[in-house]
Structure formats: C-alpha cells, structure tokens
Amino acid sequence: MIDLFLKYLQYEKNYSSHTVLSYKTDLEEFEAFVSEQNGSFNPPEIEDKNIREWIVSLMDTGIVPRSVNRKISALRSFYRFLLQRGLVATNPAKAIKALKTEKNLPLFFKESELDRVLDDAEIDENDFEACRNRLIIDMFYETGIRLSELVNLKDSDVDLSANTLKVLGKRNKERIVPFGNTLRTNIIMYRKLRNEIPNRDYTLYIKKNGEKMYPRLVYQIVHDAMTAQSSLSKRSPHVLRHTFATSVLNAGAELNAVKEILGHASLAATQVYTHTTFEQLRNIYKKAHPRE
Numbered sequence: 001m002i003d004l005f006l007k008y009l010q011y012e013k014n015y016s017s018h019t020v021l022s023y024k025t026d027l028e029e030f031e032a033f034v035s036e037q038n039g040s041f042n043p044p045e046i047e048d049k050n051i052r053e054w055i056v057s058l059m060d061t062g063i064v065p066r067s068v069n070r071k072i073s074a075l076r077s078f079y080r081f082l083l084q085r086g087l088v089a090t091n092p093a094k095a096i097k098a099l100k101t102e103k104n105l106p107l108f109f110k111e112s113e114l115d116r117v118l119d120d121a122e123i124d125e126n127d128f129e130a131c132r133n134r135l136i137i138d139m140f141y142e143t144g145i146r147l148s149e150l151v152n153l154k155d156s157d158v159d160l161s162a163n164t165l166k167v168l169g170k171r172n173k174e175r176i177v178p179f180g181n182t183l184r185t186n187i188i189m190y191r192k193l194r195n196e197i198p199n200r201d202y203t204l205y206i207k208k209n210g211e212k213m214y215p216r217l218v219y220q221i222v223h224d225a226m227t228a229q230s231s232l233s234k235r236s237p238h239v240l241r242h243t244f245a246t247s248v249l250n251a252g253a254e255l256n257a258v259k260e261i262l263g264h265a266s267l268a269a270t271q272v273y274t275h276t277t278f279e280q281l282r283n284i285y286k287k288a289h290p291r292e
Contacts, residue, residue, distance in 0.1 A: 001043050001082060001087060002024070002027045002028065002031065002078070004085075005023075005027070005077075005078050005081050005082070006020055006023060006024055008081060009023060013171070014171050014172050015171065016148070016170065016171075018148075022070070022074070023074050023077070023078075026070065026071040026074040026075070027074055027075070027078055029071070030051075030054055030071070030075060033053075033054045033057060034046065034050055034054070037050070037053065038050075043078075043079070043082060043087070043088055044087070044088045044089065046092050047092050048092040048093070048095045048096060050092070051072075051075060051092060051093055051096050052096065055068060055072070055096070055099075058071070064101075065099035065100065065101045066101045068099055069098045069099055069101065072093065072096055072098060072099075073098075075093040075096075076091070076093040076094065076096075078093075079091040079092065079093050079094070105272070106239075106242035106245075106246070106272060106273060107232050107233070107234055107239050107242060108239060108242045108243040108246045108247075109226065109229075109230055109232065109239060109240070109243045110230070111247070113226070113229040113230045114137070114141055114229075114243070116229050117134070117137055117225050117226065117228075117229055118134060118137065118138055118141070120134070125189060126193070128190075128193040128194065128197070128208060129208060131186070131189055131190045131193055132190055132193075132194070132205065133221045133225065134186065135183075135186045135187060135189075135190045136150065136205065136218060136221055136222065137221075137222060137225055137226075137240065138182070138183050138186055139179070139183060140222065140237050140240035140241060140244070141240050141243060141244055142179050142180055142182075142183045142244070143165060143167075143177045143178075143179050143183075143244065143261075144177070144240075144241050144244035144245055144248075144261060144262050145165070145167055145177060145241070146169070146170075146237075146238075146241065146263075147215050147218060147219065147237040147238065148215065149167045149168065149169060149263075150205065150218065150237070151203070151205060151212070151213050151214065151215055151218055152168065152203065153165065153167070153203060153204040153205065154202055154203055154204060155191075155202065155203075155204055157204070158187060158204060160184055160187065160188070163178060163179050163180065163181070163183075163184055164176050164177060164178050164179070165177045165179065167263065169263035170263065170265075173263065175260065175261075175263050177261055178261075194206060197209075197210045198210065205218070218237060219236060219237060222235065222236060222237050222240065223235045223236060226239075241262070242273070245258055245262060245270070245273040246273050248261075249273050249274060255267065255270055255271065255274070258270055258273070
C-alpha cells in the first residue's frame, strides 16, 4: 500500500523526487515500528494508539517536534489516500494532534555583507568560476528562487530583453520572476565566458568542464562565500531566499506580489517574513528610543 501511495504522489500529484523520498522514509519507519511491536504491518488494523506509541518512541530518541509533525503529516496523507481508495474504513491519524513547536524566524544576511561579496573589486572578470559564483549569489539575492530552481534553469528561461526568468517551481508550477539591470550585466558577462567552453550542458549554470551544476556544489559555493562575511549559523542558498523576501518587504513591496515571485502556494508561507521585518523594527526601536 505504501508503494501505491508513493506512485500516486509521483505520477498523479507530480511531487518532487525529494518529497516522495521523505514520505517513503517516514512511512517505512512507521511500518518498521508497528511490525516490531505487533509482528506485522496491516494499515486497516492500525489504531490511533499505535501512532501515539510511535510518537512517544520518536520523542524518546531526541527527534524534535517539527520533524515528528512532518511524519504525522505523512501518515495523515497516506491514510487519506487509502480512505479515498476504499482500502481502509477510517483514518487513525486524523485524531492525532500536531506537537507544539517553537516558531523560528527566518535568518537573513545583512545588506552590507552581500554588498561586500557582490561588489568585490578583486574578482577577475576573465575568471569563469569567479564570475559564475558571483552570478549564483546575485541571482539568489535578486530573485529569491530556490536551489533546485536555479540548477535547472536553461538558457531559454532567461529573457534579457524583459529582464525576467521563467522558473519551474514545486509541483511543476511555472512562474515569471523579474530581475534588475545589475544581474542582467552579470549574466551577459558570465555567458560570454561560458560560451567558450566546448560540449557544454544546455543549462544556464555549468561546471568548468561543461557539465551541469549539482545542488551540493551550488550550496558549497554560497556557504564558502558567505562564511567569509557572515557569522550566521546557516549560510545557505535558502538564507539568500529569506534575505530577498525580507529586503523587498522592508522596502515596501506588497505581500501578494512577493508571494507570487517566491512561488508560495499560500499567503501564510509569505507572511512569516513580515514577522522578521517587525522584529527588525522592534530592535531598531529598542536601540533608538530614549525610554528604552
């Protein structure tokens, strides 16, 4: 039944391979737990007490509530699917409430930190890797796109006449993202060097040998560049995405517009950045007001 559900997610719901793998891992963990406790795993016979026992065992191993909630969500979706297919009579996960979690505000880089990386006068404009790495950071910062979206960008997705990117996001949803003239200049500079590489991949970003970039390499490029400038605990492409959202909202951008640019499915996902900007204002107030 788990395999049937995973095929449904992959082929009917068009979930990414990463998401499908996460569901697979969570459900197989639950299957292993129940099999060990009961001697077998039969979804129609599962009760909510079995799920509660699993949750307790997860907490005992030190797994944080946020991760446990993700696993509960996977179970809910699994049983919702089985219920729709008539394979079970009830959804035992429906009665399970999510655990309380601390709300961590998104981390973001300071504007001065990014300026030092992007305006580095020592970058050799004839150095392919240096220009590519700067462009990667600049594109994350100016567009807020995801890591997976950046590595899969094709040349044809970049419209220099309109200063826009055509991005294929989660669940194969396509959106158009605008960018500024500085990024446009950096794209042109990078393409000039890249086009000298023979037998290169058709994607926008490639390695020096012409092969397509892979996510871990892009992550390392961002991490290494920002480590030299920032003391944040996380220095990843996703923090650059947070930085984009925080920056444009601080500058007065309309929330719905930012939602569309980021490719969020709901406004709630975008609203978290308003909390970040509010906290920033609160800190400024505390430092500046004489009564504070």
